[in-house]
Amino acid sequence: MATQTLAVWATNLEFDSLPASVVEAAVRSFHNWAGCAIGGSTHPATQIARKTLAAFAGSPTSTILGSVEKTDAQTAALINGISSHVYDYDDTHLATVIHPAGPVASALLAATQHDIAKVGSVDGKAFIVALVAGIEAACKVGLAVYPDHYDVGWHITGTAGSIGAAVAVAKILNLDVQAMQWAIGIAATQVTGLREQFGSMTKSFHPGRAAQNGLLAAMLASNGYDSSLASLEAKRGWANVVSASNRLETVLQGLGSTWETEQNTFKPFPCGIVIHPAIDGAIQIHNETQDQHQNIDAARIQSVHLTVHPLVLELTGKRNPKTGLEAKFSVYHGAAVGLLFGRAGLAQFTDDVATHPTVVHLRDKVDATSDASLRPDEARVRVDFGEGVASEKHVQHAVGSLEAPMTNEQLDAKFVEQCAPVLGEDIAKKSSDHCWLLRDVDDVGAFAFMALS
Amino acid sequence: MATQTLAVWATNLEFDSLPASVVEAAVRSFHNWAGCAIGGSTHPATQIARKTLAAFAGSPTSTILGSVEKTDAQTAALINGISSHVYDYDDTHLATVIHPAGPVASALLAATQHDIAKVGSVDGKAFIVALVAGIEAACKVGLAVYPDHYDVGWHITGTAGSIGAAVAVAKILNLDVQAMQWAIGIAATQVTGLREQFGSMTKSFHPGRAAQNGLLAAMLASNGYDSSLASLEAKRGWANVVSASNRLETVLQGLGSTWETEQNTFKPFPCGIVIHPAIDGAIQIHNETQDQHQNIDAARIQSVHLTVHPLVLELTGKRNPKTGLEAKFSVYHGAAVGLLFGRAGLAQFTDDVATHPTVVHLRDKVDATSDASLRPDEARVRVDFGEGVASEKHVQHAVGSLEAPMTNEQLDAKFVEQCAPVLGEDIAKKSSDHCWLLRDVDDVGAFAFMALS
Numbered sequence: 001m002a003t004q005t006l007a008v009w010a011t012n013l014e015f016d017s018l019p020a021s022v023v024e025a026a027v028r029s030f031h032n033w034a035g036c037a038i039g040g041s042t043h044p045a046t047q048i049a050r051k052t053l054a055a056f057a058g059s060p061t062s063t064i065l066g067s068v069e070k071t072d073a074q075t076a077a078l079i080n081g082i083s084s085h086v087y088d089y090d091d092t093h094l095a096t097v098i099h100p101a102g103p104v105a106s107a108l109l110a111a112t113q114h115d116i117a118k119v120g121s122v123d124g125k126a127f128i129v130a131l132v133a134g135i136e137a138a139c140k141v142g143l144a145v146y147p148d149h150y151d152v153g154w155h156i157t158g159t160a161g162s163i164g165a166a167v168a169v170a171k172i173l174n175l176d177v178q179a180m181q182w183a184i185g186i187a188a189t190q191v192t193g194l195r196e197q198f199g200s201m202t203k204s205f206h207p208g209r210a211a212q213n214g215l216l217a218a219m220l221a222s223n224g225y226d227s228s229l230a231s232l233e234a235k236r237g238w239a240n241v242v243s244a245s246n247r248l249e250t251v252l253q254g255l256g257s258t259w260e261t262e263q264n265t266f267k268p269f270p271c272g273i274v275i276h277p278a279i280d281g282a283i284q285i286h287n288e289t290q291d292q293h294q295n296i297d298a299a300r301i302q303s304v305h306l307t308v309h310p311l312v313l314e315l316t317g318k319r320n321p322k323t324g325l326e327a328k329f330s331v332y333h334g335a336a337v338g339l340l341f342g343r344a345g346l347a348q349f350t351d352d353v354a355t356h357p358t359v360v361h362l363r364d365k366v367d368a369t370s371d372a373s374l375r376p377d378e379a380r381v382r383v384d385f386g387e388g389v390a391s392e393k394h395v396q397h398a399v400g401s402l403e404a405p406m407t408n409e410q411l412d413a414k415f416v417e418q419c420a421p422v423l424g425e426d427i428a429k430k431s432s433d434h435c436w437l438l439r440d441v442d443d444v445g446a447f448a449f450m451a452l453s
Numbered sequence: 454m455a456t457q458t459l460a461v462w463a464t465n466l467e468f469d470s471l472p473a474s475v476v477e478a479a480v481r482s483f484h485n486w487a488g489c490a491i492g493g494s495t496h497p498a499t500q501i502a503r504k505t506l507a508a509f510a511g512s513p514t515s516t517i518l519g520s521v522e523k524t525d526a527q528t529a530a531l532i533n534g535i536s537s538h539v540y541d542y543d544d545t546h547l548a549t550v551i552h553p554a555g556p557v558a559s560a561l562l563a564a565t566q567h568d569i570a571k572v573g574s575v576d577g578k579a580f581i582v583a584l585v586a587g588i589e590a591a592c593k594v595g596l597a598v599y600p601d602h603y604d605v606g607w608h609i610t611g612t613a614g615s616i617g618a619a620v621a622v623a624k625i626l627n628l629d630v631q632a633m634q635w636a637i638g639i640a641a642t643q644v645t646g647l648r649e650q651f652g653s654m655t656k657s658f659h660p661g662r663a664a665q666n667g668l669l670a671a672m673l674a675s676n677g678y679d680s681s682l683a684s685l686e687a688k689r690g691w692a693n694v695v696s697a698s699n700r701l702e703t704v705l706q707g708l709g710s711t712w713e714t715e716q717n718t719f720k721p722f723p724c725g726i727v728i729h730p731a732i733d734g735a736i737q738i739h740n741e742t743q744d745q746h747q748n749i750d751a752a753r754i755q756s757v758h759l760t761v762h763p764l765v766l767e768l769t770g771k772r773n774p775k776t777g778l779e780a781k782f783s784v785y786h787g788a789a790v791g792l793l794f795g796r797a798g799l800a801q802f803t804d805d806v807a808t809h810p811t812v813v814h815l816r817d818k819v820d821a822t823s824d825a826s827l828r829p830d831e832a833r834v835r836v837d838f839g840e841g842v843a844s845e846k847h848v849q850h851a852v853g854s855l856e857a858p859m860t861n862e863q864l865d866a867k868f869v870e871q872c873a874p875v876l877g878e879d880i881a882k883k884s885s886d887h888c889w890l891l892r893d894v895d896d897v898g899a900f901a902f903m904a905l906s
Contacts, residue, residue: 044677045678048673048676048677048678049673049678051676052669052672052673052675052676052678055511055512055525055526055567055672056511056512056525056526056527056528056567057511058508058509058510058511058525059508059509072508072509072510072511073508073509074509075509114508114509152689152693152694153688153689153690153693153694154694155642158642185649185650185653185655186655186658188647189608189611189645189646189647189649189650189655189658189659190643190645190662191644191645191647192642192643192644193642194641194642194644194684194689194690194691194694195689195694196638196642196681196683196684196687196688196689196690196691196694197638197642197680197681197684199681200638200679200680200681201678201679201680202638202639202642202678202679202680202681205639205642205673205678206642209643216505219505219508220501220502220505220658222505223501223504223505224497224501225498225501225502225505225654225655225658226653226654226655227650227653227654227655228649228650228652228653228655230649231647231649231650234649235606235649236605236606236647236648236649237606237647237649238647238649240605240606241605241606241607241647241648241649
């Protein structure tokens, strides 16, 4: 029944049944996704994908975020999905480590702009309903197979994301329950994303292809292309094939009573999320120690000691990162730049900063100890300045966690940080402001082309 | 090393190193694929896919088989892959149950026609080398994970087919070893095909999407989009994620010494291959029993008993098929039409025949017993005519098996059976004749547009 349960729920979902907190969370997810996709639009991976796809692209209906160019909806879904993930700066549903907005919003916006002829212009409320349906679908099916599915090696953002993208597009197309089930089935059969690709461009291909998988699935289903009606739960269906165990029926019973969209979080720092508590503590110490020029005297620092959850050293223990990409997987680097600059944004994870002598010198003074009694979002940071002077911070919940979420102002600053190099500072600020108004937009397709490119 | 082993082998493969028997087998695979794709071009699944994709399609470079229309290469790969499989009439590599030509040839032809500007026109020999590289790649990686991978529920034609398609296109693009590894990686991460979709249109979507996956992977890699260089063998790479066990290193050592292309077989009947021995026996009994009008008196038949390999009832045990598609998964239907008509072609797997009272009446008299001592291509068929009269056939190796392969003349007849309703009888015969000349064609792209549409 799982496939039908999901399809019935999504088909019936209405804006007025969404709690205000879910609408707010959906708008925050959209805002963060748009900033990441614009910011990632100039990355080499995105550029190669654009160049490659241009040779096949069709009728230019849909916005490429960060560009005034349009392309066909399938191509736009793929490219925007790639660019939204390419800096590892996108949203995180912590219970599943899914980055849901990449696949779901990329597919949904592309479809919305493509299908104006069929469904008319889509307003903000209808868009938000479909976005929520897609995020809920991705995260619920993800929850049902987590952690076995992730542990064996699937990049769950791609695998569950395809299903979420299909549900979102099927919703905006007003498909009936049966066609919604077909869309879920066609998406489920395209299981995209191996964790072996982490560290290569193909990692960001996963949410892109997932967006395209879901879009294609819903479009095929809308024209009568059928699939199994039990694709999620059947013996040789999705959950059983991609995971050693699952809780599909139980989890899907929670649709509409617990909202995964509200559980979506946003990264303050473009690096592995387990480093965030240490960076948070380092920035707090920077802020208390800085002089009137907002600098701290790194030469005074004798040593830095981090106490962190064991996952931190397992996932992000790179001692001597040589590139910006490697630095994203170094807790030592994160703490060093947090102390030095009071921030750890895109500018602190470049090749130049990773190899800058001042950074390297301070990074070499950082050591770290694992402590299994800490939570993953908790850390202790202690800085010794010599002569008995020290500063210590205990970060209970890192900024960006569920308990200490990014404020809308922080999301604004993050948006502008990412988008100013692409759009210019003024337009970046305006785009950020516009995204908060999503709910009241009359025509999301036109809005996106005006505000996000 | 597996990914590198495959990439090095494929990169170095040359026409002159192919045994004549492999070239002959490749041409037979191409011929059978072309006939199936033309024959399947008017099927509703293909038509829906064409209609859906037309809305996104780009520059029309590549042939849609069975149609004078062209479309962009990605769309052509998807559509031709669907149409080649939609009647379950395509080739079968028996050791893995992969249908390799669908994904591989669909991607390769589309890419060949797309990339004339880049690589110049492709002649028959170059095309055959790439086709063999792709078929070998798909079947070898399939062998490495078979049967665990298939048993858990993957449609191996889609999953291994994506990798084969990528290798074929990468070969025609003359990618170097590293780019070939990237292409393999991007293809491997798109794991397409759940067996739950058997019996729906989405089954034929699998080889289509696999063709497109591989084409996109190779095109991205050709522009520098990178992936892991160890995507097949890494801990969280393809083989370990999609199968409980694998023999990747061992199997890939056999590249170039054992040729899977030679092991490819061609179906005499458009239905699940495990039914073929029972149909073969039923047709033999028909031929011995028919009157001068080539009819047999079904009313005389008291009962029909089949003894079959256990897979037959597991895969094709549908007792009361209501549609032509369901009838393909009914050994009872296969035996009944074999007895009644002396044939089991496309005309015997229509909705009308599946529900025709005479067929249903005879089908109800058929029962079947599993016998694990039989081979999958073996069956016993016993027909009781009452009054102590019975006829029994022991089929040692069904027609179309490796031991009793379809002759080129039988492949000609099969081609015309499929293509005459689409192209007309005369053109169908000419197309069939042309396909045998593949090796000596100067420009496969132009040839395909002339001969296959």
